[in-house]
């Protein structure tokens with residue numbers, strides 16, 4: 001059977017794949033472009049992303065600041081972000097009739113609040129630009145013969161001058177890339193929440209407050225809103241710790257974290273304030289009124305955990321109880337006994353070793369005319385729209401490099 005011949009083949013019908021295909025087709029309208037997707041449907045992750053709303057990017061407009069959100073890829077993305085980052089993403093979508101809005105925490109979503117808007121846009125643009133989008137085409141082999149790429153799927157054979165691999169964290173594709181000479185950093189989950197069974201938080205699901213969380217025994221520390229859930233802890237502070245600690249935590253089911261519920265105050269300031277409360281609120285029961293602006297139920301639980309009963313008054317507190325309360329407020333230890341998937345966004349740390357990629361073009365340094373973008377690379381971010389930004393940036397720069405060549 002004669003192979004189907006294209007100028008550019010994009011493997012993977014996800015965020016990076018579609019973004020690259022559309023941009024390549026716009027830059028080089030004459031180029032024959034095909035997108036091969038393994039599944040029956042394309043853009044399945046975009047559909048479920050951001051709880052069905054698609055957190056497209058994050059309102060951070062300085063490349064250096066933006067890179068700080070990537071536990072893997074921080075250094076490598078600095079250059080690419082100077083070429084294509086948040087502002088470009090906003091403009092790209094807006095120009096095509098999909099305005100984005102910023103939420104209080106910086107996350108950006110389509111104004112429609114629906115990921116379907118993004119999917120519809122990508123599908124309409126692909127049609128308009130005559131990109132062949134072929135589904136149920138899992139690429140099973142990929143090799144270069146006389147500068148031409150030969151690909152085969154379960155159904156068809158293809159050839160292409162240039163190939164972009166945008167297959168996310170698919171392990172079979174990592175195997176194929178390994179056979180081509182690439183180094184693959186093994187994949188481990190990132191962005192997960194912590195399972196914690198602890199009396200102090202047992203009855204507090206839904207309580208949220210700012211905290212600093214430290215992985216005990218490591219230097220790793222993150223801050224931000226912490227949400228108590230019915231299974232343990234979640235929220236940005238925890239998700240960031242799971243991302244930055246993804247490798248350290250990958251083979252640990254049980255570990256300990258230290259939580260500081262009063263990150264804005266020093267220990268001295270807290271001790272002083274407790275002494276003041278002891279003196280000035282002598283007749284009051286500590287359990288009764290919250291202090292330090294903590295959510296009331298959390299305050300009560302921490303007071304209780306410090307061995308201070310409901311009947312005890314501030315004046316009755318002894319040195320040991322005050323010390324214990326300070327510890328509970330600033331460095332309580334919680335035993336984590338498992339990881340839970342964060343439903344709004346999760347990602348895999350691992351993929352093609354970054355030293356093997358030219359970040360001006362996202363071309364492989366090992367194989368000429370082979371490009372890599374998105375999660376197939378050993379790049380991942382904390383939650384908040386940064387993972388898609390990596391897909392858009394890589395997809396755009398790879399598209400520009402693939403389509404700027406006069407041969408195409």
Ligand SMILES: Cc1cc2nc3c(=O)[nH]c(=O)nc-3n(C[C@H](O)[C@H](O)[C@H](O)COP(=O)(O)OP(=O)(O)OC[C@H]3O[C@@H](n4cnc5c(N)ncnc54)[C@H](O)[C@@H]3O)c2cc1C
Pocket residue numbers: 011012013014015016017036037038039042043044045046048049050051054055056057137138139140166167168169170172173343344345346347373374375376384385386387388389391
């Ligand atoms: C539930 C969930 C919610 C998320 N929400 C957000 C969010 O709101 N914001 C954000 O920034 N990030 C979010 N993420 C992360 C984000 O979705 C990914 O980082 C991003 O989709 C990666 O894009 P990609 O194109 O590299 O890979 P993918 O989107 O995974 O696409 C890869 C595609 O390649 C196909 N494929 C794989 N192997 C082959 C093969 N051999 N042949 C052909 N096709 C193949 C796959 O079927 C898939 O369609 C979320 C992730 C999940 C799981």
